[in-house]
Amino acid sequence: MTRLDVIGFGALNVDKLFKVNHIAHAEQESFIQSSRVTCGGSAANTIVGLARLGCKVGFIGKTALDREGELLLEDFLTEGVDTLGVVRVKDGESGSVMGFVDQKGQRALYINSGVNDTITLQEIREEYVSQAKFLHLTSFVGEQSFQTQKKLLEKLEKCIKISFDPGALYAQRGYKQLAPLIEKVYVILPNIHELEQITEQKDPEKGAALLQSKGVEVVAVKLGDKGCYVTNGDEHHYIEAVKVPVVDTTGAGDAFNAGFLYGLLHKKSLLECGKLGNFVASCCIKKMGARAGLPYKRELELL
Ligand SMILES: Nc1ncnc2c1ncn2[C@@H]1O[C@H](COP(=O)(O)OP(=O)(O)OP(=O)(O)O)[C@@H](O)[C@H]1O
Numbered sequence: 001m002t003r004l005d006v007i008g009f010g011a012l013n014v015d016k017l018f019k020v021n022h023i024a025h026a027e028q029e030s031f032i033q034s035s036r037v038t039c040g041g042s043a044a045n046t047i048v049g050l051a052r053l054g055c056k057v058g059f060i061g062k063t064a065l066d067r068e069g070e071l072l073l074e075d076f077l078t079e080g081v082d083t084l085g086v087v088r089v090k091d092g093e094s095g096s097v098m099g100f101v102d103q104k105g106q107r108a109l110y111i112n113s114g115v116n117d118t119i120t121l122q123e124i125r126e127e128y129v130s131q132a133k134f135l136h137l138t139s140f141v142g143e144q145s146f147q148t149q150k151k152l153l154e155k156l157e158k159c160i161k162i163s164f165d166p167g168a169l170y171a172q173r174g175y176k177q178l179a180p181l182i183e184k185v186y187v188i189l190p191n192i193h194e195l196e197q198i199t200e201q202k203d204p205e206k207g208a209a210l211l212q213s214k215g216v217e218v219v220a221v222k223l224g225d226k227g228c229y230v231t232n233g234d235e236h237h238y239i240e241a242v243k244v245p246v247v248d249t250t251g252a253g254d255a256f257n258a259g260f261l262y263g264l265l266h267k268k269s270l271l272e273c274g275k276l277g278n279f280v281a282s283c284c285i286k287k288m289g290a291r292a293g294l295p296y297k298r299e300l301e302l303l
């Protein structure tokens with residue numbers, strides 16, 4: 001079996017985005033002007049970003065035997081993502097998100113997490129996971145899949161590095177609940193709000209130091225249009241964002257993760273990793289949606 005560079009473990013969703021004249025309130029009607037269906041999920045976006053950069057990647061997740069499940073798998077195969085770790089079940093629905101966007105760009109989102117929330121440890125093959133250099137974790141809505149992530153980390157050998165983007169959903173659980181994950185993590189990639197929720201520190205340097213005192217080696221804090229703050233304990237850098245026309249920041253954080261992990265995999269310096277994160281994120285925000293702008297390896301070579 002060829003060794004995979006990174007395996008993602010997070011929710012798989014089909015995003016159905018509708019442009020509407022206005023977002024309807026209860027008892028109101030509104031009109032759909034256009035619609036678009038894309039594949040999403042935070043870890044899945046990062047994994048697709050890594051695949052485009054030429055990394056060998058796979059995924060652990062769950063779908064049902066419905067049209068959405070087929071779309072998610074087809075999309076992974078098109079992008080060159082290994083799907084052996086994706087469980088498909090007869091009962092239930094695949095994850096989906098319905099989004100309604102009005103003329104001003106305001107959104108209303110309805111999430112159906114479906115079978116994403118019912119992943120058990122028995123459904124994950126340990127040999128599949130342990131062949132990877134990195135396991136990249138992102139959040140689930142439901143409790144069961146969160147517990148499975150914790151149990152999986154308890155079982156895993158030390159040779160796999162864990163990378164973790166808590167997202168808003170896990171950050172709001174606070175440090176106590178996340179400790180079993182955080183204490184096994186090699187690199188954590190929160191945004192500044194998430195770091196503050198987890199560590200109760202407003203200052204990224206203090207927040208990062210606290211996580212490092214719990215065993216995390218590398219902390220990359222995403223600072224929106226200000227770029228990022230990265231540290232490995234020995235070095236730390238604030239790195240300015242790449243200036244680009246902003247079209248849509250959806251998925252910028254996931255794209256950052258792809259660039260940063262690409263850097264770690266290729267043994268780049270901490271500063272280079274941060275710059276790669278900012279660069280891949282800047283490519284993402286130049287296009288609509290979380291994946292359209294994700295760059296290919298040849299675009300990195302032009303840097
Ligand atoms: N306006 C911008 N101009 C240039 N780069 C940006 C801009 N906004 C965000 N970025 C880049 O995207 C990265 C991630 O953005 P952000 O800090 O918003 O993460 P996030 O909140 O986790 O995003 P997401 O909502 O996708 O999870 C930043 O570290 C930066 O590199």
Ligand SMILES: [Mg+2]
Pocket residue numbers: 165167168191253254
């Ligand atoms: Mg994020």
